[in-house]
Amino acid sequence: MHLLLRQFLAKVAHKSVPCRKMGLNGMTPGKLASYWEKVFREHGIPEPEDSSQILTAHALGAKTMHTIGSHVARSPVPADKLVLVEKMAQERLKRVPVQYIIGEWDFLDMTLEMRPPVLIPRPETEELVGLVVADCEELRRSTQTSILEVGCGSGAVSLALLRRIPQVRVIAIDKSEAAVSLTWDNAERLGLQHRIHVLQHDILTDPIARLLDLGAISAVVSNPPYIYTEDMSQLEPEILRYEDHSALDGGLDGMDVMKGILRLAPLLLKDKGDVFLEGDPRHPEMVKKWLEDHPEGQLQLLHIVKDFCGKPRFIHLRKQSSVL
């Protein structure tokens, strides 16, 4: 063969099958995941093992390496899946959260669609749902009740409550259009769209009349933005680069939105209605102090509940009856 032609063919071959992928050819899923785990580790990517396993499993149509099936686990990963894993791994190397790369994430018993920059629900928020279900007396008393969620994000909390409490309907509000649209899409995905009203509403600036029109509320639930502004720069690149800062930054004392909720909740709640808040471990004491300074609000602190790490994370308040 002519030398120039041979050089040309060698060049084309190199371009279409990069050396590294040639090395990955024939690898089983387990070997492939270990390969990417090593690359992630070398590049300082957090949770390298989980990241590589979730991406590999996702490319093979499963959630975990344990559920890919024994035949798939023993077979070489097909070439198109190798390319897909590589594409996702390159995203991970740019610190994109795994949840955004695969486009979904589990929250309690639900698989929710995830889209940047809407906040990815955190594990401790699953406990907030448990608290509402266990401790909201008004929900037990009434046959038809409404819960208001302030800052619904992906819809995780609202939708989990709808699945657990059959007689409830939820009003889910968020100031972000992306969040409102994702909550709605997730509600439809789970067939819960008939029991949820999703509204773009800024609790700090939009008129309360829009919410009063929706009727009396049995409980207000919120995982508001609660990080102190000065702590924002300490967050991991995954969070800082890809998640909506206004879903996280709670202002100077982390309580901007929380204080808005404390002010509005008494106006929206039925007598003896509840407020459930997630916050920073410093917030329960600060809320106690805020209530002492604002007795007109009729809110009484009932419980401070610790999260699974033992940190005071959740605040349960109740509106006192207007006629004592």
Ligand SMILES: C[S@@+](CC[C@H](N)C(=O)[O-])C[C@H]1O[C@@H](n2cnc3c(N)ncnc32)[C@H](O)[C@@H]1O
């Ligand atoms: C910490 S995220 C919680 C999201 C979701 N509930 C969860 O737990 O995964 C806070 C949410 O509050 C929304 N938010 C921030 N400020 C708000 C405001 N003033 N009024 C309404 N929603 C607000 C953000 O857009 C964000 O979706």
